[in-house]
Amino acid sequence: MKETSHPILLFGATTATGSAFLELAAGRPVVVAGRRHPPGWLEDRFLSIDLNGASLPSPEALPENALLVSFAPIWLLAPFLATLHNSLGGQGRRLPLAAVVACSSSSVITKRFAANREDRRLVERLLRAEESLEATCAKAAIPCRILRPTLIYGQARDRGDQNLSRLVQMMRRLPLLPLPAETGQRQPIHGRQLAAAALHLADGAARDPAETASLRIAIGGDETLSYTTLLQRLQQAARQRDPQDRAGHCRLLPLPPGIFHLLAAPLLPISAKGFEAVLRMEANLAGFTPVHSLLGTEPEPFPVAPLAWHPPTRSPGES
Numbered sequence: 001m002k003e004t005s006h007p008i009l010l011f012g013a014t015t016a017t018g019s020a021f022l023e024l025a026a027g028r029p030v031v032v033a034g035r036r037h038p039p040g041w042l043e044d045r046f047l048s049i050d051l052n053g054a055s056l057p058s059p060e061a062l063p064e065n066a067l068l069v070s071f072a073p074i075w076l077l078a079p080f081l082a083t084l085h086n087s088l089g090g091q092g093r094r095l096p097l098a099a100v101v102a103c104s105s106s107s108v109i110t111k112r113f114a115a116n117r118e119d120r121r122l123v124e125r126l127l128r129a130e131e132s133l134e135a136t137c138a139k140a141a142i143p144c145r146i147l148r149p150t151l152i153y154g155q156a157r158d159r160g161d162q163n164l165s166r167l168v169q170m171m172r173r174l175p176l177l178p179l180p181a182e183t184g185q186r187q188p189i190h191g192r193q194l195a196a197a198a199l200h201l202a203d204g205a206a207r208d209p210a211e212t213a214s215l216r217i218a219i220g221g222d223e224t225l226s227y228t229t230l231l232q233r234l235q236q237a238a239r240q241r242d243p244q245d246r247a248g249h250c251r252l253l254p255l256p257p258g259i260f261h262l263l264a265a266p267l268l269p270i271s272a273k274g275f276e277a278v279l280r281m282e283a284n285l286a287g288f289t290p291v292h293s294l295l296g297t298e299p300e301p302f303p304v305a306p307l308a309w310h311p312p313t314r315s316p317g318e319s
Ligand SMILES: NC(=O)c1ccc[n+]([C@@H]2O[C@H](COP(=O)([O-])OP(=O)(O)OC[C@H]3O[C@@H](n4cnc5c(N)ncnc54)[C@H](OP(=O)(O)O)[C@@H]3O)[C@@H](O)[C@H]2O)c1
Pocket: 011, 012, 013, 014, 015, 016, 017, 018, 033, 034, 035, 036, 049, 050, 051, 052, 053, 070, 071, 072, 073, 074, 076, 103, 104, 105, 106, 107, 148, 149, 150, 151, 152, 153, 163, 316, 317, 318
């Protein structure tokens, strides 16, 4: 997709996906919005906005006709944008945006029928936010694209994921890792791939402003693989990088489902959410749009480099 000349207003720049986005959008006019700017980011291209806060940015501070791209929590972005739209409307102004691309989560699909209340509440929160964001964009006649990514992984600059890096860490600590004999499917997406999808959709929406209809796209990586194969590929990558890495030598121990459930059972009274997360190892969380089909590129097998080898030791927003 040919890039447009619109400025970009980026939320969630301090995530690994946001870092990858900044790399992809290098040379384009980007304003980072958020509570903290990424390390080394120029102050004059940073807009201090707390999506949870009471104050709104002044209309003059916002770049004109921008592509808003967000990797921040959608349940914070949606009310913020609704309030900004109403406030600007009161001043006879409009939202100065050419398109909105925001990240929700595939959990709206995969956790819809969760047995635990916490996950069901997350689904409600995500759905309410998606609807609210779409309503705001519809009122302002701005194209809205909602990405519902599945498991995000990978490293960009100094930012890494908190998902697969934790699995690697667990495999480093344990000599063996019990697993159900048959694990479910996964379709992990690298942050760089998700960032490319967001940029592609933003440019596409701005290029064809008649296309104001909202889209919700559940998106995953190019390869669907079992949870066990995912762990094996991580181990392989760990051994290639460092033959001594203990993660590469943890023994994966497939267990009959009954025994595996018995092992997981003590978790139930402590954390229903944690117990369900362990049982989800057997569930298929895949079948999403593979990112290469959206981008029109060659599929990339899992794992896409670079990987995050250690979980973040500081909060993702800290610079
Ligand atoms: N991780 C996954 O596997 C996964 C799966 C599905 C969907 N998602 C979605 O994908 C996106 C990226 O996920 P993630 O896990 O990497 O990041 P995340 O932890 O969900 O989002 C953190 C980002 O949002 C910003 N943020 C948080 N509160 C804010 C506030 N009050 N005001 C302004 N900015 C705020 C943070 O900035 P600072 O803290 O620096 O201010 C940081 O850049 C998110 O939309 C997430 O919901 C993630």
